[in-house]
Amino acid sequence: MQTNSTTNTRKRNDRYVANRKDSKRRKQFVLEPGMTGFLCTCNFHERGCIIEAYRLLNLFADEKSDIHKEPETAINTLDKKETVKSLEDIDDDEDISTALEKEINELKTECEMPLSSRRFQVVDTGVKNMIFITSTLPNPLELVTKIVSKLDTTKEQCTRYLLRLLPIEVVCKAYMDNIKTKANKLFEKYFAQEPKTFSIVFNRRSNNSIRRDEIIEDLADIILKKNPGNKTDLKNPDIAVIVEVIRGICLLSVAPNYYKFKKYNLLEICNNTKNKVISKKDLANEENTDTIISGTEIQVKCTDNNKNLDVQLEEKKQAN
Numbered sequence: 005m006q007t008n009s010t011t012n013t014r015k016r017n018d019r020y021v022a023n024r025k026d027s028k029r030r031k032q033f034v035l036e037p038g039m040t041g042f043l044c045t046c047n048f049h050e051r052g053c054i055i056e057a058y059r060l061l062n063l064f065a066d067e068k069s070d071i072h073k074e075p076e077t078a079i080n081t082l083d084k085k086e087t088v089k090s091l092e093d094i095d096d097d098e099d100i101s102t103a104l105e106k107e108i109n110e111l112k113t114e115c116e117m118p119l120s121s122r123r124f125q126v127v128d129t130g131v132k133n134m135i136f137i138t139s140t141l142p143n144p145l146e147l148v149t150k151i152v153s154k155l156d157t158t159k160e161q162c163t164r165y166l167l168r169l170l171p172i173e174v175v176c177k178a179y180m181d182n183i184k185t186k187a188n189k190l191f192e193k194y195f196a197q198e199p200k201t202f203s204i205v206f207n208r209r210s211n212n213s214i215r216r217d218e219i220i221e222d223l224a225d226i227i228l229k230k231n232p233g234n235k236t237d238l239k240n241p242d243i244a245v246i247v248e249v250i251r252g253i254c255l256l257s258v259a260p261n262y263y264k265f266k267k268y269n270l271l272e273i274c275n276n277t278k279n280k281v282i283s284k285k286d287l288a289n290e291e292n293t294d295t296i297i298s299g300t301e302i303q304v305k306c307t308d309n310n311k312n313l314d315v316q317l318e319e320k321k322q323a324n
Contacts, residue, residue, distance in 0.1 A: 033127045035253050037177055041138040042148065043170040043248060043255060050135060052165035054126050057137055060162065061124050064151050065141065129250050131209050144171035145257065152265045152273060161274040168269050170246055174256035178214055178249050180222065187256055188226050194243060194258050199233025203241040208249045219247060
């Protein structure tokens, strides 16, 4: 006969084992040195940000033909593709429950895949509103450039929670010697050939060991040594060097046309401010036109009154 204490002990042990399994699984999805991928920012809606990032990255990574399609939002395009795919996968002989079970099994199989074989996988950064998606793609910068260029051309908003999308080419420990070694190798690809203007964008979160002035000065020295023609330009550089320090990890990358593409803020890229300025000008012109018209009406009324006065004076003279 089991006592209450024995039952409670067994329940606690079961919970401990379950939590231990979850902790082992969570440890697999943590931001670590050696990764490459994409840094995403959001405002508290992390789940929505992750979903939008997955959809956007998969859309532009799948087929180049989708990139050149005429006006249609990225999310709507992907929804249509998923709908068509789901309809094609369902055979005439299969019922809905069988198709649903098949899809669940496919998702389980995908979740059980090792991290190294997944094209996109979100990992924990340890900081709120900072999401990192590791990737097996060889060039994250190429994919992000396609996305921001497309959005800049169409001005069609395709995200709501995903704010900034930055390509990350190097992830290393946040120690100065380690950062300079990795940066030296990265800068060889972008700054050694032709002279370029550059700026260094540094952000630090939950870290007090890396000093802003020190890292900017050291990285600038490396860039200048790669090519004496390289020059700093804080307003409109050819390439912005992105340095994101998150806790004990440093993320490095480059971002061409950084300020043209609104610091890679997808919502700001799609925000067509030109139309707003034009509308304000049009509104001002309409107000001025109304004023001119009303002024003209006043003048016409005055002239009409003057004419009436002249006629009355002439009639009085004739009467006299």
